[in-house]
Amino acid sequence: MVLGLFELVAFILTAAFLAGLAGSTLGLGGGIFLVPYLTLVIGLDVRAAIAASLVGVIATSSGAASVYVRDRLTNLRLGMFLEVATTIGAIAGAFLTLFLSEFALYFLFGIIVAYTAVYMLRTREGARERAAIARPESAFSTRLKLSSYYFDQEDQAVYRYRVDRPVEGFSVGVVAGAISGLLGVGGGFVKVPAMNTLMRVPMKVAVATSNFMLGVTAAASAFIYYSRGIVDPTLAAMIIVGAFLGTSVGTRILERTPAKTIRATFAVVLVGIAVAMIAGAVRLL
Amino acid sequence: MRDFPSLAVEFLQRRVQALRHVVTEDLKDLNRLITHVLRGGMIVSLAVLLAGLAIATIEGGAYPRTALEPGHMLELAFRLRPEGLLSLGVLLLVLTPVARVALSLGLFLKARDRTYVAITAIVLVNLLTALFFGFV
Numbered sequence: 197m198v199l200g201l202f203e204l205v206a207f208i209l210t211a212a213f214l215a216g217l218a219g220s221t222l223g224l225g226g227g228i229f230l231v232p233y234l235t236l237v238i239g240l241d242v243r244a245a246i247a248a249s250l251v252g253v254i255a256t257s258s259g260a261a262s263v264y265v266r267d268r269l270t271n272l273r274l275g276m277f278l279e280v281a282t283t284i285g286a287i288a289g290a291f292l293t294l295f296l297s298e299f300a301l302y303f304l305f306g307i308i309v310a311y312t313a314v315y316m317l318r319t320r321e322g323a324r325e326r327a328a329i330a331r332p333e334s335a336f337s338t339r340l341k342l343s344s345y346y347f348d349q350e351d352q353a354v355y356r357y358r359v360d361r362p363v364e365g366f367s368v369g370v371v372a373g374a375i376s377g378l379l380g381v382g383g384g385f386v387k388v389p390a391m392n393t394l395m396r397v398p399m400k401v402a403v404a405t406s407n408f409m410l411g412v413t414a415a416a417s418a419f420i421y422y423s424r425g426i427v428d429p430t431l432a433a434m435i436i437v438g439a440f441l442g443t444s445v446g447t448r449i450l451e452r453t454p455a456k457t458i459r460a461t462f463a464v465v466l467v468g469i470a471v472a473m474i475a476g477a478v479r480l481l
Numbered sequence: 482m483r484d485f486p487s488l489a490v491e492f493l494q495r496r497v498q499a500l501r502h503v504v505t506e507d508l509k510d511l512n513r514l515i516t517h518v519l520r521g522g523m524i525v526s527l528a529v530l531l532a533g534l535a536i537a538t539i540e541g542g543a544y545p546r547t548a549l550e551p552g553h554m555l556e557l558a559f560r561l562r563p564e565g566l567l568s569l570g571v572l573l574l575v576l577t578p579v580a581r582v583a584l585s586l587g588l589f590l591k592a593r594d595r596t597y598v599a600i601t602a603i604v605l606v607n608l609l610t611a612l613f614f615g616f617v
Contacts, residue, residue: 251571251574251575254574254575254577254578255523255574257578258519258520258522258523258574258577258578259519259523261515261519262515262516262519262520262523265512265515265516265519266512266513266516268512272511272512272515272585273597276585276597276600276601276604277600279582279600279604280600280603280604280607283603283604283607283608283611284607286607286611287607287610287611339596340596341596411519411577411578411581412578412579412581412582412604412608414578415575415576415577415578415579415608416607416608416611416612417611418575419575419612420611420612422548422571422572422575423550425547425548427548427571428546428547428548429533429545429546429547429548429564429567429568429570429571430534430537430544430545430546430567431546432567432571433530433531433533433534433567433570433571436526436527436530436570436571436574437527437530437531440523440527
């Protein structure tokens with residue numbers, strides 16, 4: 197596709213804005229949208245697209261996290277605990293690429309993501325569910341001081357919540373990190389459902405905490421791309437500006453939108469990702 | 482109407498006071514520390530990037546397309562060259578989350594929260610390992 201300079205700038209800014217918006221309201225980095233967009237529409241090669249999108253992920257994470265952390269929506273301890281898992285996973289993922297076939301990878305993740313989407317669509321999270329799931333927590337959770345509270349604008353109430361299954365959540369975190377190492381995305385589409393459905397963290401807290409963690413995972417990868425000279429600073433600057441503007445709108449949307457809507461939107465996005473992954477696996481056959 | 486230098490000095494003094502307040506009071510609280518680090522990193526890198534884009538545009542649209550290595554980058558950035566400013570802006574943004582982890586570690590050390598000193602230290606080591614080997 198041949199584009200004039202003005203159209204090109206407008207296209208990139210809009211895409212980065214939307215990625216920042218989606219990233220801050222759904223806890224994804226936005227790489228999952230930006231990489232295909234930059235390669236298919238703008239016509240960048242894959243490595244340049246991943247490098248640019250990683251920078252966008254960091255901008256989305258820093259921009260949104262500064263708001264969510266200030267408003268105490270982010271569970272900092274949970275985020276830092278799971279960062280141990282995602283960074284270990286990211287390093288392991290780099291080794292795994294040597295052994296796993298791309299087909300198996302896409303197919304497996306497609307199935308897992310589809311299952312998660314169905315699960316999230318079938319279970320509800322209202323005030324009653326949030327209250328009903330408050331039961332005694334595991335000793336490990338207590339030791340890590342993971343339980344916290346947050347102010348929910350939707351119900352105008354402060355909810356205390358407990359974090360269930362820290363060990364299982366940690367294991368999924370390793371997988372999420374490995375995926376980001378393997379596929380060059382932030383892995384938010386694994387972390388958010390893991391926190392929300394497995395660890396029973398309220399949806400908005402899961403989104404904010406995933407967003408918080410994304411910056412660290414992406415920073416490691418982005419630095420590598422930077423030192424190899426793949427980052428285009430002009431393109432990166434445009435993406436950073438767009439993503440930052442996207443987060444300043446997205447953070448307001450998340451805090452005001454009912455958790456139910458966010459979960460449903462997230463599940464729909466998951467279905468899209470699952471379809472794309474399985475289609476990618478089939479194409480490889 | 483007061484002259485510009487005295488206004489600028491007053492503004493700077495007020496900023497320094499506000500910063501001192503941040504350093505003494507806010508640093509005790511993890512949430513506020515992280516908010517300041519993330520927002521600060523974001524604002525500084527955005528300012529540097531926008532300055533770079535503006536200077537490149539004024540100079541006739543020679544936009545740099547490759548990032549520079551740190552030594553060369555700093556030298557050009559101090560001379561307000563767009564290629565130096567744009568690379569510096571991107572690097573500042575990438576380093577912000579790393580700075581956040583390092584500062585959290587400092588705060589946990591000060592609070593003697595051993596569990597979280599260990600957790601943040603592992604994250605930092607993992608990050609540095611990934612950077613060092615160029616794995617991720």
